[in-house]
Amino acid sequence: MSKEITSRSEDYSQWYNDLVLKGGLADYSAVRGCMVIKPYGFALWENIRDVLDRRFKETGHVNAYFPLFIPKSFLSKEAAHVEGFAKECAVVTHYRLKNDPDGGGIIVDPDAKLEEELIVRPTSETIIWNTYKTWIQSWRDLPILVNQWANVVRWEMRTRLFLRTAEFLWQEGHTAHGTSQEAIQEAETMLEVYAQFAEEWLALPVIRGIKSPNERFAGAIDTYCIEALMQDGKALQAGTSHFLGQNFAKAFDVKFTNKEGRDEYVWATSWGVSTRLIGALIMAHSDDQGLIMPPKLAPFQVVIIPFISKKQEETDALKNTANEIFSALKAKGIRVKVDDDETKRPGFKFAEYELKGYPLRVVIGPRDLANGVVEVARRDTKVKNLLPLDGIENTLENLLEEIQNDMYQKALTFRDNHITEANNWEEFTQLLDEKGGFISAHWDGTPETEDKIKELSKATIRCIPLDNPLEDGKCILTGEPSNQRVLFARAY
RNA sequence: CGGGGUGUAGCGCAGUCCGGUUAGCGUACCUGGUUUGGGACCAGGGGGUCGCAGGUUCGAAUCCUGCCACCCCGACCA
Numbered sequence: 001m002s003k004e005i006t007s008r009s010e011d012y013s014q015w016y017n018d019l020v021l022k023g024g025l026a027d028y029s030a031v032r033g034c035m036v037i038k039p040y041g042f043a044l045w046e047n048i049r050d051v052l053d054r055r056f057k058e059t060g061h062v063n064a065y066f067p068l069f070i071p072k073s074f075l076s077k078e079a080a081h082v083e084g085f086a087k088e089c090a091v092v093t094h095y096r097l098k099n100d101p102d103g104g105g106i107i108v109d110p111d112a113k114l115e116e117e118l119i120v121r122p123t124s125e126t127i128i129w130n131t132y133k134t135w136i137q138s139w140r141d142l143p144i145l146v147n148q149w150a151n152v153v154r155w156e157m158r159t160r161l162f163l164r165t166a167e168f169l170w171q172e173g174h175t176a177h178g179t180s181q182e183a184i185q186e187a188e189t190m191l192e193v194y195a196q197f198a199e200e201w202l203a204l205p206v207i208r209g210i211k212s213p214n215e216r217f218a219g220a221i222d223t224y225c226i227e228a229l230m231q232d233g234k235a236l237q238a239g240t241s242h243f244l245g246q247n248f249a250k251a252f253d254v255k256f257t258n259k260e261g262r263d264e265y266v267w268a269t270s271w272g273v274s275t276r277l278i279g280a281l282i283m284a285h286s287d288d289q290g291l292i293m294p295p296k297l298a299p300f301q302v303v304i305i306p307f308i309s310k311k312q313e314e315t316d317a318l319k320n321t322a323n324e325i326f327s328a329l330k331a332k333g334i335r336v337k338v339d340d341d342e343t344k345r346p347g348f349k350f351a352e353y354e355l356k357g358y359p360l361r362v363v364i365g366p367r368d369l370a371n372g373v374v375e376v377a378r379r380d381t382k383v384k385n386l387l388p389l390d391g392i393e394n395t396l397e398n399l400l401e402e403i404q405n406d407m408y409q410k411a412l413t414f415r416d417n418h419i420t421e422a423n424n425w426e427e428f429t430q431l432l433d434e435k436g437g438f439i440s441a442h443w444d445g446t447p448e449t450e451d452k453i454k455e456l457s458k459a460t461i462r463c464i465p466l467d468n469p470l471e472d473g474k475c476i477l478t479g480e481p482s483n484q485r486v487l488f489a490r491a492y
Numbered sequence: 493c494g495g496g497g498u499g500u501a502g503c504g505c506a507g508u509c510c511g512g513u514u515a516g517c518g519u520a521c522c523u524g525g526u527u528u529g530g531g532a533c534c535a536g537g538g539g540g541u542c543g544c545a546g547g548u549u550c551g552a553a554u555c556c557u558g559c560c561a562c563c564c565c566g567a568c569c570a
Contacts, residue, residue: 347530
């Protein structure tokens, strides 16, 4: 099988698929639109999950689990919500199969029809708010700060490994509060948790912002988001946090008695990130040789490859040194593996670990050992250096940190070089076609104009940045007055 | 659902237009040997209902009809 990765300049779509498949992260599955996450890809997801879960707990949240199935009637209780999700729901209608009386296979038993159909959750707001109703009576019951790690199903027409699969893994936080301010604060706090995670761990700079009404979550008052930029100039929504107001509380009749003894509807938030983060990481950092993992999340941060020599005692010495480095790194909590497989040649191993994106490769040969050095190769820059064996664990530890920072800086420079102002329609469309990235432009604030711009250019408003400066201008499409620029982009 | 494309060995493909030995190539796999500082080499070997179902023909991967699956581009979306 060819291990060559399609060049980015040829076809980004193929390049991306190659990275996922040949990098060993995931496979297509027998079920259309669903993927198999392979052990290497899942190890990455586990690392992401662990860090986020820790942060959620540090910010006062606890984990729980709600059912996969949602009665159909629940979904329709919140008007905007059902509107947003109805078109992509998988529905369970029967609970039994039987042998086909007309021969051959097995059929759905028509006698086993469910009285009420069940929806496979596309998100859990409805089932959770139905539950919260029974949990909340008094102001003393608030806030409720619950998160769940789960899978959800959205029957998308077109799918893409990690970026948009019919089933995906995610976490969804669902909180209930006594006041509007407290809920807004929660939504903003969680957005910041996501943003910091993206920047510090994924090495992915993001823009914190708020969605325009068109892009808002179905059922939310405000949707906060982090938007990242991929190497092909398209934007990717990497996480969202919603202020739901009292919409779900009203739909599910969730009231609490406040300190003054009056009944009030509860204020809500929800927030989530998904396995899409892995797609973001791939598209933002990889190159034509394969994946590039940020050290902080890489399933393995260092691979040590001792050469295999004709002389057994030489091989033994090389392996011993490899194991010594392994132990020293392990002691520092660094994720490391030794590849002393004698059946594969070094060149093959080098290419393989580059494909998988291991941040650092340490190679030990007889020549090196005699000189008291090892060869250390960085995946991100592909620079190789001979470094002293003495104290190598410290050198490597520092290098990992350097790689993490360099990857972030590189992505940041790219992102910042791809935020461009456009002051009229010609500039706008030209930038979209020729440069890509985020385009900062005035918009008259109406959903109609946003729709029109999308129709004409395929670009959407990614967000209104949180720290956006006010500035008088004219809408690039209609010429109507505007008091701030917003960020447009073509997006995944 | 519209437009385009592809189904032949685990993977990647040629062969199909113009029907004709035993269906081929690369890679992967197995055995033996030599190798090992950037995807090794030599020799031998195993593996196929040519997507499915019909039809035409002395003869079908190839022609005809119908069906199915998947990929890419759009609409939808985290």
